[in-house]
Amino acid sequence: MRKLLAATLGILSAVGGFVDIGDLVAASQAGARFGMAHSWVLLLGVVAICAYAEMAGRIAAVTGRAVFDLIRERLGARVALLNLLASYVVTVVTLGAELGGVALALRLATGVPYLIWVPVAGVAVWLVLWRIRFPVMERVFGLAGLALVVFAVALFWLPTDWAALGRGAVTIEEAGHGWGAYWFVAVALFASTVSPYEVFFFSSGGVEERWSAADLADARFSVLVGFPIGGFLALSLIATATVVLGPAGLTVSGLEEVAHPIVLAFGGLGLAIAALAFFAVTFGAALETGLSAAYAAAQYFGWQWGKRVSPREAARFHTVLLVSMLLGVLLLLTTIDPVALTEYMLIISAVALPLTYLPILVVANDRTYLGDRVNGRWLNTLAVALLLIIMTASVVAIPLAVGTRMGQ
Amino acid sequence: MRIEVSRELLDRQLLDVRGRLIGKVDDVEFALDPEGTPYLSALLTGPGVLGTRVGGRLGRMLALAAERFVTDRSLTPLRMPYPLVTRVDSAVWLRVRAEELPTSAVEQWLRRHLIDRIPGAGRASG
Numbered sequence: 196m197r198k199l200l201a202a203t204l205g206i207l208s209a210v211g212g213f214v215d216i217g218d219l220v221a222a223s224q225a226g227a228r229f230g231m232a233h234s235w236v237l238l239l240g241v242v243a244i245c246a247y248a249e250m251a252g253r254i255a256a257v258t259g260r261a262v263f264d265l266i267r268e269r270l271g272a273r274v275a276l277l278n279l280l281a282s283y284v285v286t287v288v289t290l291g292a293e294l295g296g297v298a299l300a301l302r303l304a305t306g307v308p309y310l311i312w313v314p315v316a317g318v319a320v321w322l323v324l325w326r327i328r329f330p331v332m333e334r335v336f337g338l339a340g341l342a343l344v345v346f347a348v349a350l351f352w353l354p355t356d357w358a359a360l361g362r363g364a365v366t367i368e369e370a371g372h373g374w375g376a377y378w379f380v381a382v383a384l385f386a387s388t389v390s391p392y393e394v395f396f397f398s399s400g401g402v403e404e405r406w407s408a409a410d411l412a413d414a415r416f417s418v419l420v421g422f423p424i425g426g427f428l429a430l431s432l433i434a435t436a437t438v439v440l441g442p443a444g445l446t447v448s449g450l451e452e453v454a455h456p457i458v459l460a461f462g463g464l465g466l467a468i469a470a471l472a473f474f475a476v477t478f479g480a481a482l483e484t485g486l487s488a489a490y491a492a493a494q495y496f497g498w499q500w501g502k503r504v505s506p507r508e509a510a511r512f513h514t515v516l517l518v519s520m521l522l523g524v525l526l527l528l529t530t531i532d533p534v535a536l537t538e539y540m541l542i543i544s545a546v547a548l549p550l551t552y553l554p555i556l557v558v559a560n561d562r563t564y565l566g567d568r569v570n571g572r573w574l575n576t577l578a579v580a581l582l583l584i585i586m587t588a589s590v591v592a593i594p595l596a597v598g599t600r601m602g603q
Numbered sequence: 604m605r606i607e608v609s610r611e612l613l614d615r616q617l618l619d620v621r622g623r624l625i626g627k628v629d630d631v632e633f634a635l636d637p638e639g640t641p642y643l644s645a646l647l648t649g650p651g652v653l654g655t656r657v658g659g660r661l662g663r664m665l666a667l668a669a670e671r672f673v674t675d676r677s678l679t680p681l682r683m684p685y686p687l688v689t690r691v692d693s694a695v696w697l698r699v700r701a702e703e704l705p706t707s708a709v710e711q712w713l714r715r716h717l718i719d720r721i722p723g724a725g726r727a728s729g
Contacts, residue, residue, distance in 0.1 A: 273659075273662075
């Protein structure tokens with residue numbers, strides 16, 4: 196029974212780590228404009244995040260060291276410092292987007308203007324990080340995030356043409372928006388499923404919870420069940436947007452549109468559930484991105500980090516955490532549109548993807564760290580193929596963004 | 604003990620006897636024994652030596668950033684004589700406790716001026 200409970204909790208953290216503001220925006224936009232035609236991107240993203248999170252978890256369990264910790268040994272002090280700077284910028288921009296998502300969810304629930312909620316969200320996220328225990332934090336937000344299942348349920352209430360939905364999922368078409376826009380959305384959606392912070396967070400969490408080789412099976416199980424559940428939730432976002440937003444000609448400019456199909460199906464109660472789910476997934480992701488930014492810095496420099504020691508014993512780690520949170524809030528207070536910020540965030544994440552994924556693959560094949568627990572041949576074949584896709588997405592992201600004016 | 608400095612020591616995590624994180628091996632120091640044979644005498648950690656090893660403008664910026672927080676402008680690194688090392692695996696383990704080593708100047712400054720002033724700084728949240 197206890198084992199079952201532990202497995203459930205592991206899955207919850209994986210679900211919580213998967214869906215965030217990037218998925219909400221990218222999946223709904225994809226559905227509203229292109230129907231189900233991006234389903235394969237989601238599938239590919241889930242396979243990629245599963246494969247690489249498994250490696251990162253295995254590295255953490257066998258060596259007791261988190262991914263960023265080892266990146267410096269393999270890339271050298273200078274290249275790893277440049278990698279740290281780039282990863283830090285991407286993670287803080289992601290943090291800003293997630294805080295924007297929290298504020299948008301609160302506006303959806305209360306009607307109080309978005310900008311008022313921004314500092315509130317920043318302080319609340321920081322307070323939770325300062326005070327709440329790690330497992331509690333992961334589970335509460337993971338569980339509340341499951342409320343997103345309301346999107347899958349809504350499909351049965353809405354006039355869904357299942358046959359058309361199924362056909363749409365297996366055909367790739369640009370639906371009159373042009374192939375440039377199609378591939379732009381594909382890259383953004385892919386980046387949202389394989390966000391680098393998910394891997395930083397997952398491996399650092401493993402070290403923090405003192406995984407050993409004995410926990411490998413559990414970690415693998417959480418990844419292989421939790422991330423696909425997250426992928427399923429994202430797919431139901433695409434599907435509801437396909438059924439409701441597409442035919443109505445609506446585009447996604449805020450969380451109102453994302454929630455629109457649920458309001459149509461369930462009215463006020465639906466809105467409340469959707470707002471709760473949005474709040475939980477963005478708040479959970481804000482916690483994870485904030486921590487990931489500080490983890491990356493602390494692990495590069497070898498500082499004491501984590502929530503097991505008191506903040507005064509990890510003063511540099513907690514300073515970076517505090518500064519990152521402040522930067523995230525300030526970014527939003529420039530009155531940048533949070534949905535536009537999310538789109539930019541997804542594009543710069545896509546560009547930075549190889550910085551995270553290449554070193555993981557290198558370390559996962561290094562026998563000096565992993566002994567005989569290095570990648571097997573099949574996993575390596577899959578991982579290399581996925582890395583090629585990741586690198587392609589990274590290379591084409593900026594040209595696509597410029598060429599299509601952010602997917603117009 | 605044969606050890607490859609650049610591959611197995613440099614940039615590796617330093618841990619105290621209980622597994623507390625001390626810093627990274629930012630640089631190493633060699634000395635000459637009476638017969639004139641060089642030997643590895645100490646491991647160094649600190650932003651000053653790291654900045655020098657990173658080199659270029661980036662390295663200088665790193666050292667300058669760290670200097671803002673210290674009174675000791677030369678950024679003296681923490682020096683651990685090599686005999687303190689007990690084991691090298693995915694990290695470098697020392698035989699001392701973190702409290703017996705001098706605390707990093709930047710850590711001390713931030714602790715005193717920022718983190719300790721926030722209520723609850725002395726309690727781990729798990």
